[in-house]
Amino acid sequence: MRIILFGPPGAGKGTQARRLERNRGLEQIATGDIIRTAMKNETPVGLEAKSYVEKGELVPDEVVRKLAENAIAERGLDDFILDGYPRTTQQAEWLTEFEEKNEAPIHACISLQVPDDVIVDRLSKRRVHRQTGTTYHLDHNPPPEDVDADMIIQRDDDRPATVRNRLNVYREETQPLEDYYEGRGLLVRVDGTGDIKDVYQRINGVLDDLA
Template sequence: MRLIIFGPPGAGKGTQARLLEDHRGLTQISTGDVLRDAMDQETTLGKKAKSYVEEGELVPDELVRALAEQAIADEGYDDFVLDGYPRTDQQAEWLTEFLEEHQTPLHVVLRLQVPNEELVRRLSRRRVHAETGETYHLDHDPPPDDVDPELIVQRSDDEPDTVRNRLEVYREETAPLASYYEDRGQLVSVDGTGGIEDVYERITQVLDELE
C-alpha cells in the first residue's frame, strides 16, 4: 500500500506513521529523517544538502524531491507511508508524476484533523533534554524520575504563541494540499483527537476498506 499522512504540527503524523510501520509493514518515509541520514552517510545528495544546512539555508525543493524519490525507489515503489512530504502543491505534482511514471499511484492520502487549541495544548506540553536532545511529552511520555528536572526544558518553538504562528503558516502553505488530493479523489479526513490507539483504529478502518 502507498499512502501519505499529513496534518498540522502536533496532529500525530509521525506517531501514526510509526504505528503503520510496526503493525502493517509499511516503511515510514520522513523527509527530515531521510535528509539527516543522507548527510550522516555523506551520500552525494547528502553532501549537497549539508552545504545548505551549514550555511543556515533551506534545502532547495528540488533536492528534497530527489531525496524523497530515492527513498521511495529504495522501497521498490510500494509499501510506504510518506510523513512530511509533500508540503506544497508543486511537490504534490512532482510526486504524482514520479509515481505515475512507475505505475505506482497513491492509494490514499490521510489528513489528520485536530482543533487548533488542542494542537497548542499538545505541543506546549513537549519538553526536551537540554544535554541529550531526547524529546518527552508531559502527558504521554514524561521524562524518567532519575533525570534532573532542571535539564528538562521547553523549546522556544513549542511555546503557545509560537505554536499558533506555526499553525498559521501551516494553514497558508500546506493545508491547500487537501484541495489538490480531494480533486483527485484520494483524500480521506481522519479525526485526530483522542488517544493514540483511538486515532490508529480510525486509520486502520480506512485502510481495511481499501484492501
C-alpha cells in the same frame, strides 16, 4: 500500499506512522530523517543538502524532491508512508509525475484533523531531554522522577506563540494540498483527537478498507 500521512505540526503524524510501520510493515519515509541520513552518509544529494544546511538555509524543494524520490525507489516503490512530503502543491505535482512515470500510484492521502487549540496544548506541554533528545509530555508521558529536571527543556518552537505561527504557515502553504488530493479522489479525513490508540484504530480502519 502507498500512503501519504498529512496534517498540521503536532497532529501526531510521526507517532502514527511509527505504529503503522510496526504493525503493518509500512516504512515511514519522513523528510527530516531522510535529509539527515543522506547528509550523514554523504550521498551526492546529501552533500547538496548539507551545503544549504551549513549556511543556515532551507533545503530547496528540488533537493527534497530528489531525496524523497530516491527513498521511495529504495523501498521498491511500495509499502511506505510519506510523512512530511509533499508540503506544497508543487511538490504534490512532482510526486504525481513520479508515480505516473513508475506506475506506482498513491492509494490515499490520510489527513489528521486536529483543532488548533488542541495542537497548541499538545506542543506547549512537550519537553525534551537536552542531552538524549528523548521527548516527554507533561500530561501523557512526564519525565521519570530519576531524570535530572535541569536537563528537561521546552524547545523554542514548542512555545504557544511560536506554535500558532507554525500553524498559520501550515494553513497558508500546506493545507491547500487537501484540495489537491480531494480533487484526485484520494483524500480521507480522520479525526486526530483523543487517545493515540483510538486515532490509530481510525487510520487502521481506513487502510483495511483500501486493502
